[in-house]
Amino acid sequence: MRFKDVFSIIGPSMVxxxxxxxxxxxxxxxxxxxxxGAFPEEAEIIFYGSFAExxxxxxxxxxxxxxxxxxxxxxxxxxxxxELAEAxxxxxxxxxxxxxxxxxxxxxxxxxxxxxEDTIAGASIGGGSVEMLRVxxxxxxxxxxxxxxxxxxxxxxxxxxxxxxxxxxGGVNIAYMDVDRKGRGGDAITVVESDEVVxxxxxxxxxGLESVRRVVFADLTSKEGQS
Amino acid sequence: xxxxxxxQIIEMCxxxxxxxxxLMLREQVxxxxxxxxxxxxxxxxxxxxxxEAVHRGIHEPVPSRSGLxxxxxxxxxEFMTSGVPALGExxxxxxxxxxxxxxxxxxxxxxxxxxxxxxCGIIPGVFVSTQQRYGWDDDDMVMxxxxxxxxxxxxxxxxxxxxxxxxxxxxxxxxxxMAAGALTELRGGTPEQAVHAVGLALKNxxxxxxxxxxxxxxxxxxxxxGFGAVTALAASDMxxxxxxxxxxxxxxIDVMLEVGTAMPSKHRExxxxxxxxxxxxxxxxxxxxxxxxxxxxxxxxxx
Numbered sequence: 001m002r003f004k005d006v007f008s009i010i011g012p013s014m015v016x017x018x019x020x021x022x023x024x025x026x027x028x029x030x031x032x033x034x035x036x037g038a039f040p041e042e043a044e045i046i047f048y049g050s051f052a053e054x055x056x057x058x059x060x061x062x063x064x065x066x067x068x069x070x071x072x073x074x075x076x077x078x079x080x081x082x083e084l085a086e087a088x089x090x091x092x093x094x095x096x097x098x099x100x101x102x103x104x105x106x107x108x109x110x111x112x113x114x115x116x117e118d119t120i121a122g123a124s125i126g127g128g129s130v131e132m133l134r135v136x137x138x139x140x141x142x143x144x145x146x147x148x149x150x151x152x153x154x155x156x157x158x159x160x161x162x163x164x165x166x167x168x169x170g171g172v173n174i175a176y177m178d179v180d181r182k183g184r185g186g187d188a189i190t191v192v193e194s195d196e197v198v199x200x201x202x203x204x205x206x207x208g209l210e211s212v213r214r215v216v217f218a219d220l221t222s223k224e225g226q227s
Numbered sequence: 228x229x230x231x232x233x234x235q236i237i238e239m240c241x242x243x244x245x246x247x248x249x250l251m252l253r254e255q256v257x258x259x260x261x262x263x264x265x266x267x268x269x270x271x272x273x274x275x276x277x278x279e280a281v282h283r284g285i286h287e288p289v290p291s292r293s294g295l296x297x298x299x300x301x302x303x304x305e306f307m308t309s310g311v312p313a314l315g316e317x318x319x320x321x322x323x324x325x326x327x328x329x330x331x332x333x334x335x336x337x338x339x340x341x342x343x344x345x346x347c348g349i350i351p352g353v354f355v356s357t358q359q360r361y362g363w364d365d366d367d368m369v370m371x372x373x374x375x376x377x378x379x380x381x382x383x384x385x386x387x388x389x390x391x392x393x394x395x396x397x398x399x400x401x402x403x404x405m406a407a408g409a410l411t412e413l414r415g416g417t418p419e420q421a422v423h424a425v426g427l428a429l430k431n432x433x434x435x436x437x438x439x440x441x442x443x444x445x446x447x448x449x450x451x452x453g454f455g456a457v458t459a460l461a462a463s464d465m466x467x468x469x470x471x472x473x474x475x476x477x478x479x480i481d482v483m484l485e486v487g488t489a490m491p492s493k494h495r496e497x498x499x500x501x502x503x504x505x506x507x508x509x510x511x512x513x514x515x516x517x518x519x520x521x522x523x524x525x526x527x528x529x530x
Contacts, residue, residue, distance in 0.1 A: 001231070001384045006255045007269065009342045009379035009388070009405075010372050013276050016332030016347070017292075017444035019340035020389045020496075050391040053497040054442030056516065059292070059335060079335050104391040104495065126389025126397070127342045195260065 003129060004145050012128045014073040020105050021051065021058030024124025026078065027220065029067020031132055031144050032109045032120040034218035040111035042091045043068055049104035051124075052096035061094055064107055073128060106133065138180045138189040146175050146193035147219040149203070154211040155181045155188040162209055163190055170202040187213075197222070228254045232477045233381050233422045240418040247408070247418050248374035255373070270369045270376075273339045277328065277351035280338050284327030291333035293515060296445040300327035303453070317360050318457050325352025325456035329449040342379045342388040345395075345437075345444045346402035348452030350375055353406040353459045357413070367413060375409035378425055385477070386484040390437030390496040393487025395451065400432030400483065403455045404476075407462035416467055426472025428462035429479045434486050436494035438501025440508045441515050447502055 003009060014023035033040070045064055047055045055061055059078070065085045066078035077084060085092060099106070103123035110119045121134040132142050135150060142148050149167075153159050160179060167174060173195040181188035198217055207215045230236050230250075240250050256263050283289060288298030304323040306312065312319035325348035332338045332347050341350040354368050379388065382401045387393035407424040416424070432455075440446040472479065493500030502508050 001228070003380060003383040003388075005228070005258055006251055006373060006376035006380060009383055010270065010350075010376040011273055011339055013273060013337065013339050014344060016335050016338055016344050019342075019344040019347075020391060021444075022335075022344065023340060050496045053499065054439070057293070057439070057442035057498075058444065074337050076337070104492070104497075105389070124389075126387060126392060127383065128340050128344075 002125060003127070004143070008127060008129045008145065012073045014128060015076060015078045018058040019128040020124040020126050021054065021060045022063045023073040023128035024105065024130050025060045025063035025107060026067040026071065026073045027128065027130045027144055028107055028122035028124060028132070029064040029109065030070060030220060031067070031122060031130070031218060032111060032118070033068050033070050034220065035120055035135065035150065035216050036111045036116070036118045037216065038113055039088070040068060040090060040113060042112040044093045044095065044110040046095045046097050046108040048097055048099050048102045048106040048108070051105050051107055060107070064109070065092065068109075068111075102133070103131070108134070135189065137182065140180060140189065140191050141178050142176070142191050142193050144218070144220045146195065147197050147217070147221055149192040149194065149198050150216040150218070151190045151192070151206060151212060152214040153188055153190065153209075154213070155185050156211050159188070159211065160190055163192065163206060166202055166205050167192065167194065167198065170199055172196045172198055172202065228258060228380065230254070231381065231384060233378070233425060234475070234477055236377060236381065237418045237422055246370065246374065247377050247412055247421055248370035251373040251377035252370070267369060270372050271365065274354075274365060274368055274372060276337060276339050278355055280328040280331040280336065281324045281351050281355045282327070283336065284330045285323060289327075289330045289334045289336065291330065291443070291445050292335055293441065293443055293445065295441070295443065295511065296333055296449055297330050299449065300324075300330055314457060317356065318460055320359070321352045321356040321456040321460060322453045324355050325349055325452045326449060328352065329452040333443070333445045333449060341375070342383060342401055342405065343390075343398045345390060345448050346398040346452060346455065348449070349399065349402040349455040349459060350406045350409075352452070352456035353410055357410060361414070363413060371409045371413045374412045374421070375405040378405045378408045382480055382483070386480050387487055392495065393483065394490045394495050395435040395437040396432045396483055397487055398437070399451045399455050400429055400435055403432060403459045403462070404428045406456070406459035407466070410459060410463040411466045414463065414467060420466045422476050423470070423472045424462045424466035426474065426476030426479045427465050427470065428459060429476065429483060430472065430474070431458060431462070433479075433482060436490065436501050437496040438494060438503045439496065439498055440503050441512045442498040442503070
């Protein structure tokens, strides 16, 4: 099921004019900001499909940048987010591109600061609901309707079991899980959407595992009132 | 959720002797683990935002960010009070309210996506006008929103609710079906009658393309919300009178998927066809963005 609950149909509360081109775009931007984990000093924003054709009219540019500023979908500052982001020191570049493999409403975000660079893509599938599609070259699938844990690790036996055991030990139930790798024995990612917020102690435990390179926890559920 | 079709909703309602709204609320609580009170309150907060948007555009014009639209809700509302609307006062009120919410949306004001922002006027237009008419309280309307949500959940998961995927039938069409079904239940119709209202309504919007002029959620979106609210009232009246959707509503949803999938990309929210590519539509686009594609006009951007 692409839509999980009643509030993905009635809702979100949002600033207009388009749930897919404005609210969904805010959520993709905000998901990327949370995954990146900091204020991005540089953001390259690439629109695909219908986003590329109509992003200005729908304020999709304002919406994505609002998300990068960590605003919620009904934050009235979205209307002037580009101005506010630039004043805060975010260097913004907007581009359009074609990729027939992508959903018609897709945006790719390249976020940078002095330490890190993340490339994150998401699609807005309607009514403000989103599907995150790519993180740093990995194919992923998660919705931000649940707290999400992204574990970057080496492709070694038992990694999924290790992560699952740690979460089980902390009483965290796995709702959905997704694994991708760039090649046998190479870089891999495990994505876990959970029913509960993953406590910092469990995240630290996973970070401490051999073969784990980076752990990201992102949660848009509590503040947004999404299920 | 334990249901994925409208037929299953009817069966579950019948087994538990509950309304569609009550079934949706229970399923939501079960699925999310949140309390019934918290879940109900969130929907009630959404209804308050809908009412605010209904009233905002009725007496004072709300210009869109582009300056292209705004003020139609005021026009219709004034005409209704000074003239003799062909629709009658009740349906004309639903029309004016739906236009108001859609105008607030186009101004980048605050609305609730029902199921989308492009179609955000229909459910508030129908709900707020019928609440006044029938004297229902807010809690009744909140249960109505759960009912609309259950119908939308089935449509969204078996077909689509975004114009980019399935055209306007997926947005405005879905909203009309949701409003028609929920209103039928609020009026005391059975779950079967509510589901017939959904099918009757959806059949009337099959094939509707998404062709926003200038890529903006304004022309023709705002007036389609007004029409949508009136159509939902008509579908509900038919269902209450005992009119049935001979093609079962679940099958009509499948047709929406078939038609939307076959729809060319130019008619799915890319502004590359339909009204957007008429001589006037193209002129509006040029006026808005100029040759270099930069925003050249930005009226009503301040609030």
